[in-house]
Amino acid sequence: MKLYNSLTRTKDDFYTHTPGRVEMYTCGPTVYHFAHIGNLRSYIMEDVLEKYLGYIGYDVNRVMNITDVGHLTSDGDSGDDKMLKGAKRENKTVMEIAKFYTDAFFTDCCKLNIKKPNTVVPATTYIGEFIKVIKSLVDKDYAYLAGGNVYFDTSKLEKYHVFNDFDEEDLAVGVREGVEADGNKKNKSDFVLWFTKSKFDSQELKWDSPWGIGYPGWHIECSCISMKNNGEYLDLHCGGIDNAFPHHTNEIAQSEAYLGHEWCPQWFHVRHLNTDGGKMSKSKGEFLTVSLLEQKGYDPIVYRFFCLQSHYRKSLVFSYENLDNANAAYQKLIAKIVPLLSASGDVNEARFGELKANFTEAMDNDLNTSLAITALYDVLKSDADSQTKLALVKDFDKVLSLNLIENAQKAAAPKEIELPDEITALLAERREARKAKNFALADEIRDKIVAMGYSVEETRQGTVVKPIK
Numbered sequence: 001m002k003l004y005n006s007l008t009r010t011k012d013d014f015y016t017h018t019p020g021r022v023e024m025y026t027c028g029p030t031v032y033h034f035a036h037i038g039n040l041r042s043y044i045m046e047d048v049l050e051k052y053l054g055y056i057g058y059d060v061n062r063v064m065n066i067t068d069v070g071h072l073t074s075d076g077d078s079g080d081d082k083m084l085k086g087a088k089r090e091n092k093t094v095m096e097i098a099k100f101y102t103d104a105f106f107t108d109c110c111k112l113n114i115k116k117p118n119t120v121v122p123a124t125t126y127i128g129e130f131i132k133v134i135k136s137l138v139d140k141d142y143a144y145l146a147g148g149n150v151y152f153d154t155s156k157l158e159k160y161h162v163f164n165d166f167d168e169e170d171l172a173v174g175v176r177e178g179v180e181a182d183g184n185k186k187n188k189s190d191f192v193l194w195f196t197k198s199k200f201d202s203q204e205l206k207w208d209s210p211w212g213i214g215y216p217g218w219h220i221e222c223s224c225i226s227m228k229n230n231g232e233y234l235d236l237h238c239g240g241i242d243n244a245f246p247h248h249t250n251e252i253a254q255s256e257a258y259l260g261h262e263w264c265p266q267w268f269h270v271r272h273l274n275t276d277g278g279k280m281s282k283s284k285g286e287f288l289t290v291s292l293l294e295q296k297g298y299d300p301i302v303y304r305f306f307c308l309q310s311h312y313r314k315s316l317v318f319s320y321e322n323l324d325n326a327n328a329a330y331q332k333l334i335a336k337i338v339p340l341l342s343a344s345g346d347v348n349e350a351r352f353g354e355l356k357a358n359f360t361e362a363m364d365n366d367l368n369t370s371l372a373i374t375a376l377y378d379v380l381k382s383d384a385d386s387q388t389k390l391a392l393v394k395d396f397d398k399v400l401s402l403n404l405i406e407n408a409q410k411a412a413a414p415k416e417i418e419l420p421d422e423i424t425a426l427l428a429e430r431r432e433a434r435k436a437k438n439f440a441l442a443d444e445i446r447d448k449i450v451a452m453g454y455s456v457e458e459t460r461q462g463t464v465v466k467p468i469k
């Protein structure tokens with residue numbers, strides 16, 4: 001399989017340190033609010049990647065953090081902790097907010113068929129681990145104390161900006177517009193590993209440390225949670241493209257300084273989902289969540305389908321018109337699967353292999369889900385027999401997770417007939433009459449219903465009322 005690697009900026013052959021085993025890490029959500037569907041685009045594409053790696057035979061160990069401390073309103077070192085912002089907004093404690101939005105995140109994931117990673121670690125449960133690593137970085141002279149905070153010294157590295165060719169000056173945190181320069185930093189790109197009470201007094205959660213009472217920076221959590229649960233050699237690190245700098249750049253800096261060797265050779269970044277108006281936001285415009293899509297009558301799986309129709313390295317524009325188009329295409333796809341459901345008999349293995357090869361070829365080429373869906377259409381259009389087609393749909397859906405069979409079964413099931421309110425009211429009256437053993441009245445009501453053009457039949461499942469054709 002070839003996968004685009006943000007480190008080398010090329011599509012590389014997929015590599016693992018241990019043959020057959022993938023150590024995979026995903027940056028988890030900051031649980032101060034619901035995830036927007038942009039965040040979830042990243043998790044959907046990472047889920048497809050994990051499932052595809054499993055499909056082609058790898059044993060995948062996937063680890064994810066939950067950011068419940070330290071992610072400031074700017075991705076650098078300024079502003080309030082986002083968690084505190086969420087707690088203030090809802091008049092709750094930070095831990096109440098964290099619990100509520102962590103649960104909400106996994107509920108959304110479940111609706112989108114995003115598998116829960118093998119290990120999920122809330123940052124607040126790993127404080128001892130962060131302190132251990134920061135202490136070692138201070139001892140090795142990669143970190144220094146200034147103004148009460150512990151900073152990572154980026155000048156100690158041969159190369160700090162690993163992901164982009166931009167001007168280092170432009171990227172340095174502290175020089176971007178609207179971000180106040182932190183006078184404690186020796187170099188503009190240095191970043192905080194540990195904040196103490198000397199800064200952000202309103203911080204709710206604080207812990208004791210060798211540098212005073214305080215709390216960890218955001219970047220250190222992912223390095224430590226990964227090193228502890230994936231081991232010293234990570235194979236694949238994932239996140240949305242905005243995480244590449246400064247978050248992932250800083251993760252690499254501190255992990256490699258701590259370990260003394262290369263940490264992770266492959267970086268997978270998902271481009272953003274934007275709206276017509278630009279960047280997706282939790283505070284501006286309509287706050288696009290899975291629940292909102294459901295309220296508007298969309299099956300969340302249609303949103304997953306919408307994401308899979310595009311390549312993860314292209315930014316994607318969300319609009320209801322685009323989602324409606326995806327919905328129409330999805331329903332057509334399901335309708336094509338319905339006639340296959342009753343297929344039985346032997347699968348034509350040779351044909352199965354041929355048609356499956358189109359799917360794996362697409363996925364092996366930098367996870368091209370859009371071409372993989374074309375491969376699915378090609379199966380349905382092909383002259384293969386129904387049982388082979390059905391087996392292929394089931395097989396591809398192990399990776400795509402689009403509920404193809406379940407939704408085809410639902411589409412094939414007889415629809416419940418909606419009865420007019422008047423008939424429903426008469427049926428309720430008839431039930432009461434029968435309960436009161438007033439059978440004459442019950443029969444009278446039945447005759448009324450029949451006269452209105454409906455048949456009334458008593459079955460073991462209860463009374464069945466149908467329009468008389």
Ligand code: AMP
Nearest residue numbers: 029030038039042239240243272273280
């Ligand atoms: P956060 O909850 O802000 O820590 O972000 C969770 C994940 O969503 C990270 O991997 C981000 O890079 C990713 N992300 C944020 N905004 C978007 C977006 N508009 N489209 C796709 N992924 C995003």
Ligand code: ZN
Nearest residue numbers: 027028222247
């Ligand atoms: Zn991270």
